[in-house]
Amino acid sequence: MAITLITGGVRSGKSRYALKMALSYKRRLFIATAVAFDDEMKKRIEKHKQERGNLFKTIEEPVYLSRALDGANNFDVCLIDCLTVWVSNLLFYKKEAQIEAFFKALDKITSDVVVVSNEVGLGIMPDNTLSRRYVDLLGEVNQKLADVSDRVVFMISGQPLNVKS
Amino acid sequence: MAITLITGGVRSGKSRYALKMALSYKRRLFIATAVAFDDEMKKRIEKHKQERGNLFKTIEEPVYLSRALDGANNFDVCLIDCLTVWVSNLLFYKKEAQIEAFFKALDKITSDVVVVSNEVGLGIMPDNTLSRRYVDLLGEVNQKLADVSDRVVFMISGQPLNVKS
Amino acid sequence: MAITLITGGVRSGKSRYALKMALSYKRRLFIATAVAFDDEMKKRIEKHKQERGNLFKTIEEPVYLSRALDGANNFDVCLIDCLTVWVSNLLFYKKEAQIEAFFKALDKITSDVVVVSNEVGLGIMPDNTLSRRYVDLLGEVNQKLADVSDRVVFMISGQPLNVKS
Numbered sequence: 087m088a089i090t091l092i093t094g095g096v097r098s099g100k101s102r103y104a105l106k107m108a109l110s111y112k113r114r115l116f117i118a119t120a121v122a123f124d125d126e127m128k129k130r131i132e133k134h135k136q137e138r139g140n141l142f143k144t145i146e147e148p149v150y151l152s153r154a155l156d157g158a159n160n161f162d163v164c165l166i167d168c169l170t171v172w173v174s175n176l177l178f179y180k181k182e183a184q185i186e187a188f189f190k191a192l193d194k195i196t197s198d199v200v201v202v203s204n205e206v207g208l209g210i211m212p213d214n215t216l217s218r219r220y221v222d223l224l225g226e227v228n229q230k231l232a233d234v235s236d237r238v239v240f241m242i243s244g245q246p247l248n249v250k251s
Numbered sequence: 252m253a254i255t256l257i258t259g260g261v262r263s264g265k266s267r268y269a270l271k272m273a274l275s276y277k278r279r280l281f282i283a284t285a286v287a288f289d290d291e292m293k294k295r296i297e298k299h300k301q302e303r304g305n306l307f308k309t310i311e312e313p314v315y316l317s318r319a320l321d322g323a324n325n326f327d328v329c330l331i332d333c334l335t336v337w338v339s340n341l342l343f344y345k346k347e348a349q350i351e352a353f354f355k356a357l358d359k360i361t362s363d364v365v366v367v368s369n370e371v372g373l374g375i376m377p378d379n380t381l382s383r384r385y386v387d388l389l390g391e392v393n394q395k396l397a398d399v400s401d402r403v404v405f406m407i408s409g410q411p412l413n414v415k416s
Numbered sequence: 417m418a419i420t421l422i423t424g425g426v427r428s429g430k431s432r433y434a435l436k437m438a439l440s441y442k443r444r445l446f447i448a449t450a451v452a453f454d455d456e457m458k459k460r461i462e463k464h465k466q467e468r469g470n471l472f473k474t475i476e477e478p479v480y481l482s483r484a485l486d487g488a489n490n491f492d493v494c495l496i497d498c499l500t501v502w503v504s505n506l507l508f509y510k511k512e513a514q515i516e517a518f519f520k521a522l523d524k525i526t527s528d529v530v531v532v533s534n535e536v537g538l539g540i541m542p543d544n545t546l547s548r549r550y551v552d553l554l555g556e557v558n559q560k561l562a563d564v565s566d567r568v569v570f571m572i573s574g575q576p577l578n579v580k581s
Contacts, residue, residue: 093573095538096372097390126380205572207426208260209374209539210547215456217375225427229574240572242370242405243258244394245414249575261537262555291545373425374539382540407535407570408423409559410579 087196091231093203094241101134101167103239103246104202109141111163111198116142117154119172134167148175149184152191159196169203169231173224177216185227192234203228205240254357255365256396259406260373266299266332268404268411269367274306276328276363281307282319284337299332313340314349317356324361334368334396338389342381350392357399368393370405419522420530421561424571425538431464431497433569433576434532439471441493441528446472447484449502464497478505482517489526499533499561503554507546515557522564533558535570 092104108114116138122128138144142165147154151172158164166172176182192199205228207221232238238250257269273279281303287293303309307330312319316337323329331337341347357364370393372386397403403415422434438444446468452458468474472495477484481502488494496502506512522529535558537551562568568580 091573094373095370095390096376097387097394098370098372099394126383203573205373205425205428206375207373207428208424208535208537210536210542210551211426212375218456221375221426225425225573229427229429232573232575238573238575240577242414243256243368243390243397243403245397245403247405247412247414247577249572249577259538260535260555261541261551262559263535263537264559291548370538371540372538377540386540407579408421408533408555408562408568410562410568412570412577412579 088198088237089192089231089235090198090200090237090239091203091228091235092200092239092241093205093228095205095208098241099244100202100204100241102137102244103241104165104167104200105138107200108163108165113161113163114142115158115161115164115197116144117151117164117166118144118146119148119151119166119168119175121146121148121175148172149179149181152184152187155188155191155195158199161197163198163200164195165200165202167202169201169227170206170224173227174220177220177223182223189230189234201231203231252361253363253401254396254399255363255402255404256368256393256400257365257404257406258368258370258393260370263406264409265367265369265406267302267409268406269330269332269365270303272365273328273330278326278328279307280323280326280329280362281309282316282329282331283309283311284313284316284331284333284340286311286313286340313337314344314346317349317352320353320356320360323364326362328363328365329360330365330367332367334366334392335371335389338392339385342385342388347388354395354399366396368396417526418528418567419561419565420528420567420569421533421558421565422530422569422571423533423535423558425535428571429574430532430534430571432467432574433571434495434497434530435468437530438493438495443491443493444472445488445491445494445527446474447481447494447496448474448476449478449481449496449498449505451476451478451505478502479509479511479514482514482521485518485521485525488529491527493528493530494525495530495532497532499531499557500536500554503557504550507550507553512553519560519564531561533561
């Protein structure tokens with residue numbers, strides 16, 4: 087199996103590119119980590135759902151990604167969108183231990199995996215401790231994932247830039 | 252005609268690189284989208300003007316870029332600096348419809364075009380709705396422009412990185 | 417002598433990559449610019465110190481980098497970590513003139529130099545003047561350094577991307 091990390095900024099075309107990649111496979115699983123806390127979030131989630139249509143079997147899993155991955159071996163590709171929200175959820179629910187579980191599950195999976203994440207550390211650092219803790223944790227997760235990935239793509243204005251391949 | 256998008260962060264050398272590109276042409280048009288709301292802005296605009304000297308015919312157009320482009324066909328190159336401020340102006344004046352008009356005008360232009368924009372979605376997202384709306388809209392405009400561009404350059408510490416060419 | 421600039425976001429693996437580069441040399445100098453203002457900073461500094469162990473001779477120099485560089489010629493490599501904090505210190509102590517002194521010292525040095533910095537201008541601009549002044553100044557320093565560097569590396573999720581080489 088091959089792991090691909092698609093990273094980049096907000097509205098850089100990460101999800102669209104990841105979808106396109108996944109559509110080249112036959113049996114497709116989509117793992118959504120977002121939970122609708124408010125109307126804005128609800129809208130974003132709805133928009134993404136419509137873009138996917140019924141091209142994927144979808145699982146919504148905000149916290150226990152490792153469990154969701156356990157059911158992924160019946161599929162040719164598993165698209166996880168996205169780690170950005172997942173790491174935020176882990177902090178909120180105090181479930182950081184799920185990170186290790188995720189990497190263990192990833193190590194055992196047989197289907198190809200495409201993971202969407204964000205770069206969030208390229209602006210001025212926010213002056214609150216929680217945000218800095220979030221930036222640190224997501225950065226560490228991204229580094230770990232890139233390390234075990236076969237391919238890392240950085241999206242800029244919708245264009246893919248190969249960082250590792 | 253060829254379209255080039257120069258994107259990157261604040262103080263990454265975008266405008267300087269775009270100027271250098273444009274100077275290789277003979278008849279040059281500069282379309283400035285910035286309006287001086289305060290003294291800081293006024294200073295930045297003045298500084299950029301001095302850097303250009305009289306090497307360009309300059310038009311100041313904060314909103315109706317499509318109209319400014321209509322007069323660009325007498326020139327060999329048209330440099331637009333920048334979309335970042337333009338999209339901000341569109342939100343301020345509620346003129347988002349100008350985006351479609353801009354892409355239509357771009358489609359008909361016969362001179363080469365160099366456009367400067369910014370990546371603004373690579374930091375922690377601001378917790379106000381207007382900023383997020385801005386990040387989304389600019390990201391969509393950047394993606395659309397990159398899609399129709401012949402070349403996309405991402406500036407890092409003043410160095411150009413070819414993303415599409 | 418050769419200069420390498422390692423830049424990127426927070427938690428993108430810049431320091432780790434710079435350390436790895438420097439370890440290929442025999443006599444190693446580490447110039448740390450960070451001063452522990454608070455407990456969070458103290459922790460980060462301690463963590464970095466432990467990662468280095470006794471593989472380097474370490475100098476702590478928050479402001480006068482040029483002086484620290486004067487003693488670097490007895491070493492094969494000089495690793496400066498990082499400009500991000502240094503420029504912030506310069507603003508705090510009103511010592512911006514040290515920038516010119518730094519580039520002069522860099523011009524005379526005979527050992528190889530590896531410099532760590534940050535890209536901080538790729539998010540939404542903060543609405544306070546000091547932060548914008550900081551972004552501008554660090555951006556200018558990064559551009560100048562990249563210009564005289566033999567190699568510039570942009571780190572994304574721990575992966576190095578060659579921007580200049």
